[in-house]
Amino acid sequence: xPDIEQTKAKAxxxxxxxxxxxxxxxxxxxxxGLSMADILAVLYGGVAKVDAANPRDPDRxxxxxxxxxxxxxxxxxxxxxxxxxVERLATFCEDGTALAGHVSHHVPGxxxxxxxxxxxxxxxCGVALGFKRDGRPGRAFVILSDGECDEGSIWEAALFAPHHxxxxxxxxxxxxxxxxxxxxxxxxxxxxxxxxxxxxxxHVEVVxxxxxxxxAQAFAAVPAVAGxxxxxxxxxxxxxxxxxxxxxxxxxxxxxxxxxxxxxIAEVRGTE
Amino acid sequence: xxxxxxxxxxxxAKDRPDIVLLTADLGFSVLxxxxxxxxxxxxxxxxxxxxxxxxxxxxxxxxxxxFTYSIANFPTMRCLEQVRNDICYHGYPVRVVSxxxxxxxxxxxxxxxxxxxxxxxxxxxxxxxIAPGDPAExxxxxxxxxxxxxxxxxxLGKAGEPKVHAGPIDFAIGRALRVRxxxxxxxxxxxxxxxxxxxxxxxxxxxxxxxRVLSMHTVKPLDEAAIVAxxxxxxxxxxxxxxxxxxxxxxxxxxxxxxxxxxxxxxxxYGLPDERYSRVGGHAYMREMMGDLxxxxxxALPRARRGG
Ligand SMILES: Cc1ncc(C[n+]2csc(CCOP(=O)(O)OP(=O)(O)O)c2C)c(N)n1
Numbered sequence: 146x147p148d149i150e151q152t153k154a155k156a157x158x159x160x161x162x163x164x165x166x167x168x169x170x171x172x173x174x175x176x177x178g179l180s181m182a183d184i185l186a187v188l189y190g191g192v193a194k195v196d197a198a199n200p201r202d203p204d205r206x207x208x209x210x211x212x213x214x215x216x217x218x219x220x221x222x223x224x225x226x227x228x229x230x231v232e233r234l235a236t237f238c239e240d241g242t243a244l245a246g247h248v249s250h251h252v253p254g255x256x257x258x259x260x261x262x263x264x265x266x267x268x269x270c271g272v273a274l275g276f277k278r279d280g281r282p283g284r285a286f287v288i289l290s291d292g293e294c295d296e297g298s299i300w301e302a303a304l305f306a307p308h309h310x311x312x313x314x315x316x317x318x319x320x321x322x323x324x325x326x327x328x329x330x331x332x333x334x335x336x337x338x339x340x341x342x343x344x345x346x347x348h349v350e351v352v353x354x355x356x357x358x359x360x361a362q363a364f365a366a367v368p369a370v371a372g373x374x375x376x377x378x379x380x381x382x383x384x385x386x387x388x389x390x391x392x393x394x395x396x397x398x399x400x401x402x403x404x405x406x407x408x409x410i411a412e413v414r415g416t417e
Numbered sequence: 418x419x420x421x422x423x424x425x426x427x428x429x430a431k432d433r434p435d436i437v438l439l440t441a442d443l444g445f446s447v448l449x450x451x452x453x454x455x456x457x458x459x460x461x462x463x464x465x466x467x468x469x470x471x472x473x474x475x476x477x478x479x480x481x482x483x484f485t486y487s488i489a490n491f492p493t494m495r496c497l498e499q500v501r502n503d504i505c506y507h508g509y510p511v512r513v514v515s516x517x518x519x520x521x522x523x524x525x526x527x528x529x530x531x532x533x534x535x536x537x538x539x540x541x542x543x544x545x546x547i548a549p550g551d552p553a554e555x556x557x558x559x560x561x562x563x564x565x566x567x568x569x570x571x572x573l574g575k576a577g578e579p580k581v582h583a584g585p586i587d588f589a590i591g592r593a594l595r596v597r598x599x600x601x602x603x604x605x606x607x608x609x610x611x612x613x614x615x616x617x618x619x620x621x622x623x624x625x626x627x628x629r630v631l632s633m634h635t636v637k638p639l640d641e642a643a644i645v646a647x648x649x650x651x652x653x654x655x656x657x658x659x660x661x662x663x664x665x666x667x668x669x670x671x672x673x674x675x676x677x678x679x680x681x682x683x684x685x686x687y688g689l690p691d692e693r694y695s696r697v698g699g700h701a702y703m704r705e706m707m708g709d710l711x712x713x714x715x716x717a718l719p720r721a722r723r724g725g
Contacts, residue, residue, distance in 0.1 A: 170524065172524075213526075213528060216526075238524035238525075238697070238698070239524075239698060240698030240699055240702040241696050241698055241702065242524075242696065242697060242698060243695055243696060243697075245524060245525060245526030245527070245697045246522075246524050246525035246526055246529070246697075247525055247526040247527075247528050247529060248526075249526055249527070249695070249697075251695040251696075258526070258527060258528065259528065260525070260526055260527075260528030260529055261490065261491060261495065261528045262464050263464070292442060292463070292464045293464060295442070295463035295464040295465040296464055296465055297465065297467055297468065324442055324463075324464065325442040325443055325445065325464070326440065326442045326443060326444060326445055326448075326461050327442075327461060332442060332461050332463050333462070333463030333464075333465070394445070397445070398445055398446070
């Protein structure tokens with residue numbers, strides 16, 4: 146079980162790194178990084194069996210960040226988890242870097258490159274199926290965004306996983322209710338979202354995606370029902386932790402100025 | 418080019434209720450003016466490119482001329498079969514518009530590099546493939562696409578590309594624009610590489626090498642006459658594209674070159690090698706993967722002049 150004080154501290158550091166990275170690189174997508182910082186911190190705070198000292202362990206759990214535009218926060222989490230020095234985060238999007246603006250498997254700790262939405266759940270199905278067939282204990286954790294669930298491929302994988310009793314597969318949806326060009330409600334409503342997953346025979350956990358204890362509990366319950374994959378619908382706020390970024394489409398695109406960065410970091414450090 | 422496109426489309430669509438613009442959840446700070454002016458001719462379909470393309474064919478069946486908008490590979494490869502079967506096979510007037518062609522989303526990583534899109538789209542029977550060289554060409558292409566029958570792919574860069582053409586242009590789909598004259602070498606450029614081709618031509622001119630520059634905005638149907646003329650009139654023909662050289666403009670021109678019997682100019686392709694890469698960076702950094710066009714001309718021209 147994760148140590149909640151530690152995961153909270155980790156989430157703060159992820160947010161701070163991600164803010165600095167997108168500021169320095171003048172990059173987009175800070176909103177999604179802040180939205181999932183708590184999910185990442187808990188997942189990498191003792192849930193996922195991954196070890197920076199043995200990063201290619203064949204039995205390690207696989208983590209897929211299907212919403213690859215969350216790269217900054219993901220790299221920050223991996224650096225904070227010891228996969229590479231945090232100093233390397235400063236190369237984000239710089240000439241000659243492996244730390245691309247969308248997740249690259251050339252970065253230590255990353256298994257799958259992503260960035261085109263809707264690929265991750267199928268990757269997770271393959272990993273989970275492979276582990277099962279090999280009789281090995283590994284699991285697949287896939288982090289999805291809500292807008293991403295517009296893609297048909299997500300629902301092909303959603304249909305597949307319970308049929309093949311992949312209870313070693315865990316999907317987490319960062320359900321922040323905003324996509325690229327509007328709110329989820331305006332663009333393509335997902336509700337009743339939990340019911341859709343239930344109807345597809347998934348075990349569904351609905352949690353506050355910024356509540357570390359609740360997230361830890363949901364992860365700990367896996368597999369809650371033998372033979373069923375788990376989906377954690379994490380209720381989140383896009384831009385969480387920085388008041389002027391919260392729930393704003395603009396921060397899917399904009400990079401904070403030096404002044405905004407300072408204000409944002411002060412807020413993030415004060416967050417409990 | 419994005420701006421030239423959306424302004425041109427809005428202009429045309431005002432008098433053409435049959436024109437519809439679909440986006441797969443992209444176009445922030447670009448498409449708003451279209452949506453605000455013509456909400457009944459606009460729809461954000463969500464992050465669902467396959468559904469968008471199938472729907473576009475359905476709308477086209479009901480008499481619409483459909484423009485679909487997305488980034489790089491999402492409206493082409495993600496939904497390739499919808500484009501091939503539902504749109505191309507039926508010959509529907511759907512215009513697949515993609516922004517971020519080439520390496521414009523440089524540091525964003527491989528998933529966002531549209532460097533095989535021309536090749537993939539050009540492989541489809543009935544598909545017209547256009548990569549404008551500057552905003553003026555983008556505007557002219559948009560206008561032309563409103564009236565053309567059958568499907569088309571319009572490959573745009575991002576925003577803020579420099580204007581190459583000073584005055585009005587005589588734009589026609591399938592006809593190259595001769596942007597510069599020169600007697601020694603012909604640079605055949607497609608898309609935003611036009612600026613680089615012209616810069617290179619100017620530097621070559623200072624060294625006494627005359628370079629003709631063609632803007633081959635339409636890769637399919639290819640202006641074969643312009644290629645044949647260049648092969649006859651200059652000693653070296655080089656295709657210039659921000660795309661994999663194995664399948665894009667270079668490959669298309671190579672097919673023309675291969676069909677010529679008897680003496681002709683030497684031929685080279687400038688673009689991205691057919692290789693994977695793990696490092697990214699800014700646009701200029703990414704373009705370094707293609708090498709230096711002037712050096713390529715210097716290396717190839719002496720032998721080309723000797724006729725071999
Ligand atoms: C296949 C595909 N289509 C379109 C995009 C462009 N795109 C990037 S992020 C995004 C949507 C962002 O919303 P959401 O998926 O809900 O993620 P959030 O940032 O809210 O966490 C889109 C459409 C993409 N990356 N991949």
